[in-house]
Amino acid sequence: MHRRDRATTGQAGSDQVVLHRIDEECITRLEDETFAGLGCDGCGIVVLRGADSWGAHDRGCIELPTQSRSLLVPIGYDEREAPLAVDQDGNEQSDLLLSLTDEDDFIACAWARVRDGSPLMGVGIDLNALSHFAPRKSGRDYTHLLFTDHEKELAPQLEPENPTLAKAALFAAKEAAFKSTAHPLRIWYEAQDEELLYEVRHFCMTEPGIERGEARNGAAQRAMDLMGIGRIEVHYVELMGMALVTAVAIASEQASDE
Numbered sequence: 001m002h003r004r005d006r007a008t009t010g011q012a013g014s015d016q017v018v019l020h021r022i023d024e025e026c027i028t029r030l031e032d033e034t035f036a037g038l039g040c041d042g043c044g045i046v047v048l049r050g051a052d053s054w055g056a057h058d059r060g061c062i063e064l065p066t067q068s069r070s071l072l073v074p075i076g077y078d079e080r081e082a083p084l085a086v087d088q089d090g091n092e093q094s095d096l097l098l099s100l101t102d103e104d105d106f107i108a109c110a111w112a113r114v115r116d117g118s119p120l121m122g123v124g125i126d127l128n129a130l131s132h133f134a135p136r137k138s139g140r141d142y143t144h145l146l147f148t149d150h151e152k153e154l155a156p157q158l159e160p161e162n163p164t165l166a167k168a169a170l171f172a173a174k175e176a177a178f179k180s181t182a183h184p185l186r187i188w189y190e191a192q193d194e195e196l197l198y199e200v201r202h203f204c205m206t207e208p209g210i211e212r213g214e215a216r217n218g219a220a221q222r223a224m225d226l227m228g229i230g231r232i233e234v235h236y237v238e239l240m241g242m243a244l245v246t247a248v249a250i251a252s253e254q255a256s257d258e
Contacts, residue, residue, distance in 0.1 A: 039118030124179030
């Protein structure tokens, strides 16, 4: 059972949107697995239900629960439409990393406030409905076109009894990994003139829980190396018929030393 024990209101056009916060043990477990040992002053995963999409909700801010109080964080967007936490003047809060996603009438946010010296460079989150990967009545299955040969081999290791969840998690991991590079990419463009071009499909899981940019042409892996990302760790749980996946970009040892 999930508890809809907190409501948040926003505006969608002229209609008020009421969003209920989903509170389940698997979300807490995912928080612990995602952010353990990463030097965060605060972190969490928020899942809300009640809007058709994040765009249907008031994109101006999001409420993040902390141990002492709720934090209402204004949301801005960079040139690539990646969300970022901003202050009242519209400047990025560089120590507050966040990522947003939506699926059906769910919205999810992963966030972390990092301390100096933390290896955490970026966070990503994605939701993927299991129904997208369920066997079709026709018997045709095109999902194999979405994954590398190695990912197809990994799927049974991830979920031996639930291949649908494995596929949904593998696919969502690509999106979450891509999102986790948004903050390092902004830092890169502040200091460098070279453009880094890579896409969601360039990421792949190389071992359980580790995402790399080796798929297709290797452009994402090159970008990770240049940005100082040593690895991207991914974690997932099944939540109400969906795969909820988080990704954290971890600095390479060389980048951490710098």
